Amino acid sequence: MPEQLKSEPLEPAQRLPGIQLAGSLEADRPISEYLVSEKFDGVRGRWTGERMLTRSGQVIRLPAWFTKGFPTEPLDGELWIARQQFEAISALVRDKDADPERWRAVQFMVFDYPTIDSPFAERYALAVKRYANLSPFLQIIPQWRIQDSQALNAALDEWVAQGAEGLMLHHQAAHYHAGRNGDLVKLKRYQDAEAKVIAYFEGKGKYRGMMGALEVETNEGIRFKLGTGFSDEQRRHPPAIGSTVTYKYYGLTHNGVPRFASFMRVREPL
The missing domain is CATH 3.30.470.30 (DNA ligase/mRNA capping enzyme)
Structure with a gap:
């Protein structure tokens, strides 16, 4: 060298x-x-x-x-x-x-x-x-x-x-x-991305009284519910409105909505 x-x-x-x-998510060479x-x-x-x-x-x-x-x-x-x-x-x-x-x-x-x-x-x-x-x-x-x-x-x-x-x-x-x-x-075997927390949806059944899902918005303006991947503690104390979360997903629908999206973590301001 x-x-x-x-x-x-x-x-x-x-x-x-x-x-x-x-x-890139795939090699082109x-x-x-x-x-x-x-x-x-x-x-x-x-x-x-x-x-x-x-x-x-x-x-x-x-x-x-x-x-x-x-x-x-x-x-x-x-x-x-x-x-x-x-x-x-x-x-x-x-x-x-x-x-x-x-x-x-x-x-x-x-x-x-x-x-x-x-x-x-x-x-x-x-x-x-x-x-x-x-x-x-x-x-x-x-x-x-x-x-x-x-x-x-x-x-x-x-x-x-x-x-x-x-x-x-x-x-x-x-x-x-x-x-x-x-x-x-x-x-990866999945993709991940970030979105801003817009609103909460109350849980049902065993999650009554806790957060059931988040409404989040991507940088492209796509809004969707994020309701899986949370621990009970995270449902009791969900990510703050306006915070950014990372989620994983498996491709997009024809409307650009992430398929099978699941919460991974809150993005800390590092």
Whole structure:
């Protein structure tokens, strides 16, 4: 890997580019051209070279020992505890008075090296070469190749069965850029999206006296009821009117309404 691929020596805050997001739900090129990795259900972390930021740019308070040895260059990744532990890492990131020892269960899972202006396959190889063994709290997410769609579907089934959220496909030639990137594919057995809470519907039967369903509105102005996926505690204390919730669904009806939509969580303002 050519060592001359280096970012300009600017201040970390200046070097951090706009955030890149997955832009597709299916690959439109041969599967063999993508690098594949597990999709980690954590909190987006953007290391500036000096500090960690959330997706929205808020500073995450980390113990000094956690970031000791981290590089002086920006990295993009997820703060992650374990599979199916999103609520735990989300709560920790939001807790400004958290016991520092709780961070010992966390790793910064790095999936990109944003300041390197080269194809993703080269960025990944360079990140592994430079940063794979810097810290017990920093890990470069393993990437591998799959030859065809049949093998990809089998791999997805296997990883989901083990508790993974899904897989990510990143085209080998893609460059990092802000906004939705169609060369970055989020592959799940279901889709997820966000909607704003508009109103409550009272429950019936065993849910009498509690919330039975939410009325929510998507960014496209589609309104629908969201009535499954809630715990009894969430029905007693439902998401606030005006808050944003994440739901999963399985395709859309001809009217654009999500099929079999189910509540996942409240989106915290990170």
